[in-house]
Amino acid sequence: MKDKINVGIIGFGTVGTGTAKILFENSELIKKRTGIDLVLKRIADLDIKRDRGIKVPEGVLTTDADAVINDPDIDVVVELMGGIRPAKDFIIQAIKNKKHVVTANKALLATEGNEIFAEAEKNGVEVGFEASVAGGIPIIKVLREGLVANNIVAVYGIINGTSNYILTKMTDEKVEFSDALKEAQRLGYAEADPTFDIEGIDTAHKLTILSSLSYGIPLSYNEVYKEGITKITAQDIEFASELGYKIKLLAITKLSNGEIEMRVHPTMIPNEYLISKVDGVFNAVYVEGDAVGSTLYYGRGAGDMPTGSAVVADIVDIVQRGNGQKAKGIGYASADYKIRKMEDIESMYYFRFSAMDQPGVLSKISGILGNYNISIASVIQKGRRLGGSVPLVVLAHTAKERDVLNAIKEIDNLPVVSDKTLFIRVEGSEE
Ligand code: HSE
Numbered sequence: 001m002k003d004k005i006n007v008g009i010i011g012f013g014t015v016g017t018g019t020a021k022i023l024f025e026n027s028e029l030i031k032k033r034t035g036i037d038l039v040l041k042r043i044a045d046l047d048i049k050r051d052r053g054i055k056v057p058e059g060v061l062t063t064d065a066d067a068v069i070n071d072p073d074i075d076v077v078v079e080l081m082g083g084i085r086p087a088k089d090f091i092i093q094a095i096k097n098k099k100h101v102v103t104a105n106k107a108l109l110a111t112e113g114n115e116i117f118a119e120a121e122k123n124g125v126e127v128g129f130e131a132s133v134a135g136g137i138p139i140i141k142v143l144r145e146g147l148v149a150n151n152i153v154a155v156y157g158i159i160n161g162t163s164n165y166i167l168t169k170m171t172d173e174k175v176e177f178s179d180a181l182k183e184a185q186r187l188g189y190a191e192a193d194p195t196f197d198i199e200g201i202d203t204a205h206k207l208t209i210l211s212s213l214s215y216g217i218p219l220s221y222n223e224v225y226k227e228g229i230t231k232i233t234a235q236d237i238e239f240a241s242e243l244g245y246k247i248k249l250l251a252i253t254k255l256s257n258g259e260i261e262m263r264v265h266p267t268m269i270p271n272e273y274l275i276s277k278v279d280g281v282f283n284a285v286y287v288e289g290d291a292v293g294s295t296l297y298y299g300r301g302a303g304d305m306p307t308g309s310a311v312v313a314d315i316v317d318i319v320q321r322g323n324g325q326k327a328k329g330i331g332y333a334s335a336d337y338k339i340r341k342m343e344d345i346e347s348m349y350y351f352r353f354s355a356m357d358q359p360g361v362l363s364k365i366s367g368i369l370g371n372y373n374i375s376i377a378s379v380i381q382k383g384r385r386l387g388g389s390v391p392l393v394v395l396a397h398t399a400k401e402r403d404v405l406n407a408i409k410e411i412d413n414l415p416v417v418s419d420k421t422l423f424i425r426v427e428g429s430e431e
Helices: 014-034 087-096 106-123 139-146 161-173 177-186 201-215 234-242 304-321 361-371 401-412
Strands: 004-010 037-044 076-079 100-103 152-158 245-256 259-270 282-289 293-300 346-356 376-381 389-400 417-426
Touching (some): 004 014, 014 037, 037 304, 076 087, 076 304, 087 100, 106 201, 139 201, 139 282, 234 346, 234 417, 361 376, 389 401, 389 417
Parallel strands (some): 004 076
Antiparallel strands (some): 152 245, 245 259, 346 389, 376 389
C-alpha cells in the first residue's frame, strides 16, 4: 500500500470526534514512528453544524456517507455511527469498493460479523475492530498476535464500564442498584435506554468477539448465556464482602472438557484477585494461555480518546500489513467444535434464600441441596424476624448448574421459603 493513506470517517459522535482529533493532532508523530502519512479526508454525519470542540479543515465535513464510501481516493473507511442499519450497508459497500474498513461496532460484528468478514475476504480487504472490545485496551492485538503461540485456556473480562461503575458505586456507597444507575445516567455513562449495559447485552457482544478470537469459531452471539446485574442488591454486595468477595459483571470464555463456554453473568471474585480491584468505568481482561500463563490488561473501555486511539492503531496496522497479509483470527476452527450448554457448566455458588425465621428451615434447605450433590462451604444468617422471612446466605462448593437449577426449583416451592432464591456464580479456588 502507498505511504499516504486517505481516511474517511462515517459518524461524527463521541468516538468519531476522538478519532478525528487524534488524526489531526498526532499524525506527525505517527508518521515519524511508522512512515505512514494518515490524512483525514472526509467526515460524514447527518449533523455537521454542532460544535465538537475541534477545528475541521474546510471541505472535510459532509452529510453524505456515499461521499466517503464511493470516493476512489479514500483507502480506509472508518465506521463509527453504531447500530446495525445502515452501518452494515455502508460497510459492505465500502468493502465492495475494495476499501479497508475499521469499526468500533461490537453489536454489528457480534451479530452480522461472519457475513462482513466473508465479504472482506472475497474482496481482499481487511476489517479492523480493535475499538470494538474494551476501548483503548489493545486486547484484539493481544489475542491475535501477542498470544498467537498459545492455546487459550480462559478469558475473563470486565468489559462494560457502565455496569462496573454501578456495581462499584453500590459497593463503595452501599446504595441500591436503581440509585447507582440514576447516577451513571446523570454522568452520561449509561445510555438513555441502558438495557444493553445492565442486561449484559453489550458485554455479550464483546465476549462473542473475544471468544471467536480465542478459539477460532465463527461469531456466535446467540450461543452466549446472558444475565445482567439488575437483581443484585446492596445486601448481596455486603454478604459477598463478608465472605471475602467482590461482585462484578464478568464475561467468561474458556475450554472445559473440550467444549467452549461463553457466558456473561454477575460473578463473585475473591478480593485478592487483581481483577476484583478493577473499579468504576475501567475495563480489564484476564487471559490465560498454555505457554504464557496468566496475563492481565487494564484501561479505559470507552470514551472519545481511548476508543479513538484503538481506531487509529487499527488503521496503521492494516496499512503496515499491506494487502494480502491477512490478520485472520476468526473462523479457523474445525467445524466440529462444541459450545457448552449452560446447564453443563460447573461453578461454586452463592445462594440467598428468603427463609421463614423458624426452627428446621436450614435443615430442609440443606437437605435438598445435599440431594442434588451441592455441598455447603459456609452459611450466614442475620437478623431475627419471628414469623417473618430473613435472608439466609449459603456459599456452596463446586456444583453442576443443572443440579443448582433443580434444587432451587424445589427449594422455592417449600412453604417456608417466601421469595425466589437469588444465586450468583463464584470464581476462585475451593477452600
Ligand atoms: N456502553 C459501553 C460501556 C461503551 O459502558 O462500556 C463502550 O463499549
